[in-house]
Amino acid sequence: MNIIAYYEGDDGIKDWLTKLIDGRAESIIFKKLPTSNLSSQFTKLPAYVADILNLDKPDIILSGTVDGIHEKPLLSIELASCTPQYQHALQRFSRMMASVTNGCPSVVILPEVKRENGEGVRTYKRSSSILYGAVRLMDIFRIPAFVFDWPNNDGLLLNESNGSQPALDSKSMIELKDFIHKAISAFNNLDYVEALWRSEGVQDRVDLTREQAYKGGAPTISNPGGGNGAGVQANLKITPTNLFLSDIGSRSKQDSKILALLPNFIRSRNESLIFRPTRLIQHAGDPYVGMIGYYDVAFCRIGKSSRDRRRNLIAHFQDVSINEVEDTMKRFNDTSCPFSSPIQVNNIEQYSYHLKHGCRETKTKPIRIYSELADILVFSDGVIFNAG
Amino acid sequence: MQDEKFSKEINLCNLLRNYLINNNSNIIQLVSPGGQANLSITYNLSSGKKKTIFPDLIAIFNNNIIIGEIKPKYSINDEAKLLSLLDSINASDKIRSLINRYLDFDTKGMPIRMTLIHGDEDVGVKKIDQLIIGKNNYWIHRI
Numbered sequence: 001m002n003i004i005a006y007y008e009g010d011d012g013i014k015d016w017l018t019k020l021i022d023g024r025a026e027s028i029i030f031k032k033l034p035t036s037n038l039s040s041q042f043t044k045l046p047a048y049v050a051d052i053l054n055l056d057k058p059d060i061i062l063s064g065t066v067d068g069i070h071e072k073p074l075l076s077i078e079l080a081s082c083t084p085q086y087q088h089a090l091q092r093f094s095r096m097m098a099s100v101t102n103g104c105p106s107v108v109i110l111p112e113v114k115r116e117n118g119e120g121v122r123t124y125k126r127s128s129s130i131l132y133g134a135v136r137l138m139d140i141f142r143i144p145a146f147v148f149d150w151p152n153n154d155g156l157l158l159n160e161s162n163g164s165q166p167a168l169d170s171k172s173m174i175e176l177k178d179f180i181h182k183a184i185s186a187f188n189n190l191d192y193v194e195a196l197w198r199s200e201g202v203q204d205r206v207d208l209t210r211e212q213a214y215k216g217g218a219p220t221i222s223n224p225g226g227g228n229g230a231g232v233q234a235n236l237k238i239t240p241t242n243l244f245l246s247d248i249g250s251r252s253k254q255d256s257k258i259l260a261l262l263p264n265f266i267r268s269r270n271e272s273l274i275f276r277p278t279r280l281i282q283h284a285g286d287p288y289v290g291m292i293g294y295y296d297v298a299f300c301r302i303g304k305s306s307r308d309r310r311r312n313l314i315a316h317f318q319d320v321s322i323n324e325v326e327d328t329m330k331r332f333n334d335t336s337c338p339f340s341s342p343i344q345v346n347n348i349e350q351y352s353y354h355l356k357h358g359c360r361e362t363k364t365k366p367i368r369i370y371s372e373l374a375d376i377l378v379f380s381d382g383v384i385f386n387a388g
Numbered sequence: 389m390q391d392e393k394f395s396k397e398i399n400l401c402n403l404l405r406n407y408l409i410n411n412n413s414n415i416i417q418l419v420s421p422g423g424q425a426n427l428s429i430t431y432n433l434s435s436g437k438k439k440t441i442f443p444d445l446i447a448i449f450n451n452n453i454i455i456g457e458i459k460p461k462y463s464i465n466d467e468a469k470l471l472s473l474l475d476s477i478n479a480s481d482k483i484r485s486l487i488n489r490y491l492d493f494d495t496k497g498m499p500i501r502m503t504l505i506h507g508d509e510d511v512g513v514k515k516i517d518q519l520i521i522g523k524n525n526y527w528i529h530r531i
Binding site for chain 2: 010080157159
């Protein structure tokens with residue numbers, strides 16, 4: 001088989017990946033991931049890669065092809081050299097989720113402990129939330145989703161010589177190499193993901209991930225980071241759906257009339273999980289945009305579709321006006337939407353792409369994520385819901 | 389446009405990486421667009437105010453510590469950033485401490501060179517070094 005590696009960054013990644021794959025593929029073709037979903041490069045991506053990038057962008061997406069024409073996802077890899085506490089870990093989890101929900105096995109490489117970047121005095125331990133999220137994804141999708149340790153020495157990351165990637169002679173990277181080789185061996189099966197799922201050692205890794213995720217106490221809504229809850233200040237609560245709707249509906253006639261149109265699949269769920277982001281567009285919506293996926297998978301989702309939830313997932317913004325959505329989408333329509341200009345050589349690819357797909361995967365990221373994952377968005381002066 | 393800008397910067401990073409490796413350097417951090425900076429320097433400006441930066445390049449090159457900022461073209465902001473490190477009361481101590489911790493050897497006495505890395509051959513700056521990629525991809529080191 002031949003591997004196509006979509007990647008971001010410099011040649012260091014190419015060298016690292018080549019060593020990791022270690023001659024198990026006939027060839028590796030390297031292609032750059034587009035910097036923006038609005039670029040012409042995005043329109044040329046295979047649908048499954050574009051679908052992953054709709055939710056988030058892992059550092060590397062590997063696909064395989066046997067005939068040189070058709071390709072299918074092999075594995076995504078996220079290289080997360082950040083300090084691994086709750087919010088940082090969960091922003092990387094969204095890359096894993098983007099991959100797995102689109103049928104692509106996923107790996108996040110994240111240190112178990114890391115010293116702070118600057119002074120190096122304080123050491124951060126990895127939040128078990130990312131492992132819990134991985135376990136929940138595997139329970140729901142039956143697709144491998146693993147966290148490998150970025151090797152470290154007393155909290156200092158160990159990298160490849162002259163590179164920014166994890167040292168390949170470390171125990172965890174030797175294990176990753178073995179996992180990738182298993183994926184390559186399983187690839188020729190008609191149902192590749194199932195074949196990988198059943199490969200020797202993969203279930204042991206699933207068990208190990210589960211064991212680590214539950215160690216010290218599994219995450220809960222009141223303690224979403226799990227363990228002793230240190231360093232986690234999540235603003236999450238469960239509310240009866242009817243009470244929440246009546247509370248929001250009582251704010252104005254407009255809110256009440258909009259909520260009266262709520263689809264039955266939302267209204268009929270007895271409970272709702274409410275989380276309180278303080279921003280939508282500013283600072284790219286961080287860190288909330290990265291965390292909503294975890295709240296979904298960890299506490300709401302019971303099936304592969306976002307319809308399959310045991311409770312609603314509601315983003316109740318604090319002091320954010322609905323104008324942010326309206327203004328951002330208006331600006332998108334006026335300046336970025338290819339339909340705002342005549343068809344020309346320099347926009348034909350985007351124009352054609354939008355004729356077929358609309359702006360589902362190209363509009364501003366925070367709006368993309370919330371409209372994919374939240375059942376209801378509540379602002380200080382308005383409400384939007386998932387029409388289904 | 390954005391892709392083109394990124395691609396120029398990544399190309400520069402690739403050329404720099406090869407140049408440093410071919411000259412027996414030790415690259416501690418080289419951040420290209422889309423990459424994550426792992427190491428930062430927190431220091432006090434001459435005004436006393438605290439500042440943190442994530443340098444694009446931290447390397448040992450020709451027995452010098454190089455702290456570099458990379459852009460395809462000369463950047464006045466990058467120059468100001470490096471000058472602020474140079475003027476700081478404690479940045480050099482912080483840089484040494486970071487590298488000592490990372491490489492496990494003492495860099496005492498090893499000069500620290502703040503270095504602008506770009507592709508504008510005609511730019512002259514004072515106080516800091518420049519590593520310039522000239523036409524035909526030859527590197528020019530201006531001290």
